[in-house]
Amino acid sequence: MLPVLGLDVRVPLVTGGETTYAALDYAASAPVLQRVWDEVAAYAPYYGSVHRGAGYLSQHSTALFEESRATVARFLGCREDDRVLFTRSTTDSLNLLASAVPEGTRVYVFESEHHAALLPWRGLHTTWLDAPRSPEQAVAALEERLHAEPAGPKLVCVTGASNVTGEIWPVRQLADAAHRHGALIVLDAAQLAPHHPVDIGELDVDWVAFSGHKLYAPFGAGVLAGRSDWLDAAEPYLAGGGASRSVVREADGGVEVEWQGGAARHEAGSPNVIGAYAVAAACRALDEAGFGRLVERERTLTARLLTALAEVPEVEVLSLFGAGSPGEAAESRVGVVSFVVEGWNSSHFAAALSAEYGIGVRDGLFCAHPLVRTLRGAGSEQRGGCGAGGTGGGGDLNAVRVSFGAGTPDEHVERFVRAVRELVRNGARWNYRTVDGRCVPEERPAAGEAADAAAGGRGEAPGGSDGGTARSRPEPGRVTVS
Numbered sequence: 001m002l003p004v005l006g007l008d009v010r011v012p013l014v015t016g017g018e019t020t021y022a023a024l025d026y027a028a029s030a031p032v033l034q035r036v037w038d039e040v041a042a043y044a045p046y047y048g049s050v051h052r053g054a055g056y057l058s059q060h061s062t063a064l065f066e067e068s069r070a071t072v073a074r075f076l077g078c079r080e081d082d083r084v085l086f087t088r089s090t091t092d093s094l095n096l097l098a099s100a101v102p103e104g105t106r107v108y109v110f111e112s113e114h115h116a117a118l119l120p121w122r123g124l125h126t127t128w129l130d131a132p133r134s135p136e137q138a139v140a141a142l143e144e145r146l147h148a149e150p151a152g153p154k155l156v157c158v159t160g161a162s163n164v165t166g167e168i169w170p171v172r173q174l175a176d177a178a179h180r181h182g183a184l185i186v187l188d189a190a191q192l193a194p195h196h197p198v199d200i201g202e203l204d205v206d207w208v209a210f211s212g213h214k215l216y217a218p219f220g221a222g223v224l225a226g227r228s229d230w231l232d233a234a235e236p237y238l239a240g241g242g243a244s245r246s247v248v249r250e251a252d253g254g255v256e257v258e259w260q261g262g263a264a265r266h267e268a269g270s271p272n273v274i275g276a277y278a279v280a281a282a283c284r285a286l287d288e289a290g291f292g293r294l295v296e297r298e299r300t301l302t303a304r305l306l307t308a309l310a311e312v313p314e315v316e317v318l319s320l321f322g323a324g325s326p327g328e329a330a331e332s333r334v335g336v337v338s339f340v341v342e343g344w345n346s347s348h349f350a351a352a353l354s355a356e357y358g359i360g361v362r363d364g365l366f367c368a369h370p371l372v373r374t375l376r377g378a379g380s381e382q383r384g385g386c387g388a389g390g391t392g393g394g395g396d397l398n399a400v401r402v403s404f405g406a407g408t409p410d411e412h413v414e415r416f417v418r419a420v421r422e423l424v425r426n427g428a429r430w431n432y433r434t435v436d437g438r439c440v441p442e443e444r445p446a447a448g449e450a451a452d453a454a455a456g457g458r459g460e461a462p463g464g465s466d467g468g469t470a471r472s473r474p475e476p477g478r479v480t481v482s
Helices: 033-045 056-075 092-100 135-148 173-179 229-233 275-290 291-312 326-331 346-357 369-376 411-427 448-455
Strands: 010-012 018-020 083-087 107-109 124-130 154-159 183-188 207-211 222-226 245-251 256-259 315-317 336-341 362-364 399-403 430-435 438-445 479-481
Touching: 033 056, 033 173, 056 083, 056 275, 083 092, 083 275, 092 183, 092 207, 092 222, 092 229, 092 438, 107 135, 124 135, 135 154, 135 173, 135 346, 154 173, 173 183, 245 326, 275 291, 291 315, 291 336, 291 411, 336 346, 336 411, 346 362, 346 399, 346 430, 346 438, 362 411
Parallel strands: 107 124, 107 154, 154 183, 183 207, 430 479
Antiparallel strands: 010 018, 083 222, 207 222, 245 256, 315 336, 336 399, 362 399, 430 438
């Protein structure tokens, strides 16, 4: 376990008292590593604008910015002629690459992608492939489609690990299939990079995109790394200072622009130097901690969680490639697990975890709507959406997602497991209402549960006891819509 910020934060419980917050929403944003925060704080007094300043602090910041680029390149195993660009996020990185796709390129994307990788290619000649139900099927489906297409430039976009199920995709095999048919491939490593080594050379991908805020760095920085040919040939992603080498007025009143080459071509404006430095600091911290130990610990936590959820009949864990035993499933997942609970709306369940146990998870469709529809067996005519929707779980598409990583204490996972068991067995101890599509606690507990809430809510989150009157088919608290 690596030290992260926020481990000592205490939050109030609706049942009274408070508890330490259990951050189990790493797939959205991981907490910042203490080491990263300390390194950023140490640099802050030396802050200066980069690249064209003559002053000492500007030169120092320029050197640090470019050194950060080299650190990220080493972290990703970049090839000698690969380029590392700093962006705002994975979404920004993939939109940047989409803007550089040569005219006439055919793009291939599985419907199981996060929207950041699913949507940037709209307007291009794009083929969306059905979500595969095994790694082998993914490779076969891509191979078949590429074989059927005419010659010409092609690009494949794939995820490294699903942000919904946590399942790791067969990236190297997909890259081999793409290259056999003359296609290039970009890897969305937003969920893979924080949990598992990502080496461009070993995976044989052409580009990698990821976000700093999922890699234990603060918000605001991302990376696109890979081959330079398409990037150097494309118009700059943003037009402005830094991207332009020379700007001259023309006789007709316009301007003639000579654009920069290299990374500067797509990094117009004053760059997020602190963000780039934070990403590099996180890369160094993960490398030095040893990914082997981090991966093994996370697999142990994942297996423990999947085993516990399998013992609750009302809980259905979502899986694209098939579950297998908890131990087997943990071998091919990162620390991301989504599930639904019979009789519960997922927004209500997540609200109860937060308000009654101090546990932060995520509910909804996780910016991967087509994938969640497939996993829930819903057709495109069933629109669904994130949020509470209604008062029950029957017609709702949303799910609950728990995710963790290198900074997660064992106790947080254990508290989550206890909370799931108690909520399923006893129901919520508080009433909730829907406001703007979100379940929030009312000002009073569930009927008949006030005494139990008062008794169980003093000091720490409940756990290890019934926590209420047991019912064979408990009502999960009352939800009203306002």
